[in-house]
Amino acid sequence: MSVYRTLDANLNRVREGLRVLEDCARFSLDDGDLSGRCKNLRARLADIEAKHLPGLAMLAGRDTAGDAGTALSNEREESRAGALDILRANIRRVQEGLRVLEETAKLVSAPAALVFKELRYGSYTLEQALVARELRARLNASRVMLVITGDVCRQRPEDVAKAAYTGGVRCFQVREKGSNDGETFKRVESIARTLLELPDALVIVNDRPDFALAAGAHGVHLGRSDMPIDKARALLGPMLLIGASTHSIDEVRSASGADYLGAGAMFASTTKQVQHLGGPDFGAVATKLANKQVFCVGGITVENARVLKDKGVARIAVSSAICSADNPEYVARELTELFDSALRTPHSAL
Template identity: 35%
Template structure:
């Protein structure tokens, strides 16, 4: 489905896009920036709608909205006209706006029978999806009662649910929502605690917290949820006390994770199916939540993280190595290369598979991981440890259906949007770059050292700086924050691959490979 926007909504989104930092990913709350853009627009209908909802316009200037900076109004108007007449705005916007835009489109469809996103839809979505935005609106006098009257047909999440059917909800439904909701929240809490204290995976912890918040937001929209405690009957529950073999004590950490992820996914599915009867407007949101749980379960598997935790040096090779492919691979691994990635673009499939099998054998002999570029099917046939995907190849989630759960999937990233998209699609590691011009691959644009610096607070999967890195440039990459690098020309065209690999490890600040 194509995304459509009014010109006022487009102007606001373009101002936000210009104001947000390059590393504003999915976790970035863009609600205040969007509110600032909407309330600054004299031609949009958002201001009038806020006033009708009880917001006092006189206190906006003192309410803490960010200053977005000046934007040339003529250029802004021209751009908004271009985007509203077919140019794809979504390709330009940061990932931090994704949730708000999805809610806005749903709101517009429900309220106006038209999925075109306008100012009112954006404001409603900010209230639903942005904690910072919701606090600002309430602070400014946003009237929940009047909003409930206006939005009674939408899925907008209120602090107080629109419980319009209290007299019609049977006790069985109330008990179901209570039991399934508790099971869902408990499973998420177990996974969050495990990720926080055992795995120490901050990236996953943040997403599990966000998922718990989404669950709470959805549950309060289900009719009858204001009377959950009234319907609770533990002693009279016909299913209480029943145990199965799968509920026995866990023997391994992965058993703990697997059982709780299944608990979470099954609970969401149960709510999703029952919502078709009592809260049909929530079905799509519950379905989206369930698929996010599938993705996060994959991300939480410890296999890939533990495999990559001790790696620092990746070598990208082809048949054009100065000393030949086999000698280069073997000597480079002996010098400290941890991962060898075969990148051949022009070979017929049969020849590529034959070369991949040989490389697999050489790396296995020498004790390194082997990754095949671009081809998940041949990665399986050659028994590679994984596959690396470019930004225009299959997504990691699509490739996962081919390579299975146990193989690594790497993904190239040139900016924060690529990084977040690949991570959410299940990538086990990222390539970050190109940092400098490369002698082995041509690029029109360069991510530069600024992109490497943007990983300073990154808590996602491991990443390798790539592109033009050698002994002359490695200090700059290291100073920018890189602890893992991917190398090609510096080793492949060296007369001493082993010595060059050893020198690069030392320059990276790590000792010889154990």
């Protein structure tokens, strides 16, 4: 009877996890293909049960009231740190349940065990697809990116990051420079770790794909002199994000393989030396021309940000305006509220 109870419990576990994933893909990500993949997996489970497993015996063996495991829980199960956490918790629930089904079914039906094994391997690629789609949905929802550099911050960069998050920023690029890789990585990792604890924060590392991977970030931003996009993609795989800096319309058109673009500079900057001052008109054209998200960057402040919005710019990346502010939360809120409706604002004539 314990075999039937194990099969029943894990079939329920996998079905429930798949249903959560299906609805996340359908309602949160608006992705019919991924929702359909989850639904098809549930249908295959039902088919396996009908053809190879003793359904009535499993139901008869169910003992929810007497199950010692129903009273077991831990702190992590009681909360979720955003949409990505929901996805990953439930895909792991599916994967673990399938592994138990695969092993236990060997005692009852070898054909069922083989199908459970096939489904388990399929769930690994499903996980990649779901996380990739969730990261891109999060990127698409971001209007303001904070490029956070410790040397520019008046407060600890970790504290600035938290303040900007409270002010509404959800997309962060960690930009730390230095001749000592070990020390530079420590700074990158410290800021990234702080951000990764914040629900639905998107964390990008500037310049270094290796730093991004080691810090557990969601992607990398590459400048024109950094690693080529295709080489970075080979290192990061298809799931993580890659951003690319552009300074001309030709560069915007040629930035294939990037998930989003930085376009600049809009204005003279106090953060870094400006070699290409494209201005607001370039930002507006890049926003309209590119078939991906464009974050306009360079010298943007609360005072001049409206010029960009009025031109049709939908997203901005800022650094010193927030990092150097006495009240970074206030500045972050001003900018995020300004651009909250930018994606719904028609482009002005150029």
